Amino acid sequence: MKILCKCIVLSMLVVNFMTFNSLIADEVYLNNGDRITGEIVNMNGGKLVIKTSYADDIGVKWTEIANLKTDKEITLLLSDETLIHGNPQGIEQGKIKFNTSKIAEPVSVSMVDIVSVNPPKEPPVKIMARANLGLTFTSGNTEKDTTHFDGEFSARTEKNRYTAGGALNRSEDNGIKSESNSLGYLKYDHFLSEKWFAYANSLFEKDRFKDLSLRSVLGVGIGHQFFETPETNLSLESGLNYVSDDYIVAPDNSYSSGRWAVNYDKFFYNKAFQLFHFHEGFVSLEDSDDMFIKSRTGIRVPLYESFNATLQYNIDWEKSPSPGREKTDKALMFTLGYQFGN
Numbered sequence: 001m002k003i004l005c006k007c008i009v010l011s012m013l014v015v016n017f018m019t020f021n022s023l024i025a026d027e028v029y030l031n032n033g034d035r036i037t038g039e040i041v042n043m044n045g046g047k048l049v050i051k052t053s054y055a056d057d058i059g060v061k062w063t064e065i066a067n068l069k070t071d072k073e074i075t076l077l078l079s080d081e082t083l084i085h086g087n088p089q090g091i092e093q094g095k096i097k098f099n100t101s102k103i104a105e106p107v108s109v110s111m112v113d114i115v116s117v118n119p120p121k122e123p124p125v126k127i128m129a130r131a132n133l134g135l136t137f138t139s140g141n142t143e144k145d146t147t148h149f150d151g152e153f154s155a156r157t158e159k160n161r162y163t164a165g166g167a168l169n170r171s172e173d174n175g176i177k178s179e180s181n182s183l184g185y186l187k188y189d190h191f192l193s194e195k196w197f198a199y200a201n202s203l204f205e206k207d208r209f210k211d212l213s214l215r216s217v218l219g220v221g222i223g224h225q226f227f228e229t230p231e232t233n234l235s236l237e238s239g240l241n242y243v244s245d246d247y248i249v250a251p252d253n254s255y256s257s258g259r260w261a262v263n264y265d266k267f268f269y270n271k272a273f274q275l276f277h278f279h280e281g282f283v284s285l286e287d288s289d290d291m292f293i294k295s296r297t298g299i300r301v302p303l304y305e306s307f308n309a310t311l312q313y314n315i316d317w318e319k320s321p322s323p324g325r326e327k328t329d330k331a332l333m334f335t336l337g338y339q340f341g342n
Helices: 001-026
Strands: 028-031 035-044 047-051 058-061 066-071 074-078 084-091 093-100 107-110 114-117 126-138 144-158 160-173 176-191 196-207 212-228 231-248 252-267 272-285 290-302 307-317 329-339
Touching: 028 047, 035 058, 084 107, 126 212, 176 212, 196 231, 212 252, 231 272
Parallel strands: none
Antiparallel strands: 028 035, 028 066, 035 047, 035 114, 047 058, 066 084, 074 084, 074 114, 084 093, 093 107, 126 144, 126 329, 144 160, 160 176, 176 196, 196 212, 212 231, 231 252, 252 272, 272 290, 290 307, 307 329
């Protein structure tokens, strides 16, 4: 009798355990009426992944999901970069109802606006680096050598962004130097909110053929980051700077200035190519004739893994250049480069 009671109790425990497991399992309902039970893992690239005990992980197209149920909290990433963390309450008319701790009433989110479910956590520091090199060697009736190099490194944390970069140009025509210039820059951004940041910037430039022994620029300002994603970046900046121009021949000059800048890049057609544009201007607060602008515009095409080719057009303009020098320097260049980042 005791053995029979033990068997009955054990059977009840097994049944209860199996029933409990079925109750806590996530449920995903498809448009064709099928139901998948398991654990919702994530959704990236348009596929929802469900971990099951009876098969390998199952991937289901997000557009085929009719409803889902889970007692666990999940995180949704929307197309506008908004993150929502909470518990889903089902799907009705193409919208998923969501309970969050921050809002008393359930939130309805359109399924088409959801980019990811349980997106991977971003690393504490995101590193981006690139380097481009362009070389031209001509011999025969014309002896001309041209070298161009530019590079940039940035490190981004939740609240801070550090940027360092530079460029170098050298050219000889029949043994005579026709171009010799270089520049370097450092910048620090501190994010006051998700979009607004305060910054400190510096720029150092030398150009023998512009009579510029050294131009030093130091300043601070405020910026707004409209977009910051792997596909699209756009920021606008304005601030105050101090400019010091040391010339080779002309008298030296220094002044306080206002600064504005636009920094934009965007991938198109599934990252087939990237369009970028950087524009930076300085105008004296003491004499409007002391004004200069730098513009970098181009197209970057991925080639293989992290290698790319770049076609770039540079414009450097000064309102009052050193005597005998042109106001505008233009350059069209083709370079090969390497870029990596997380």
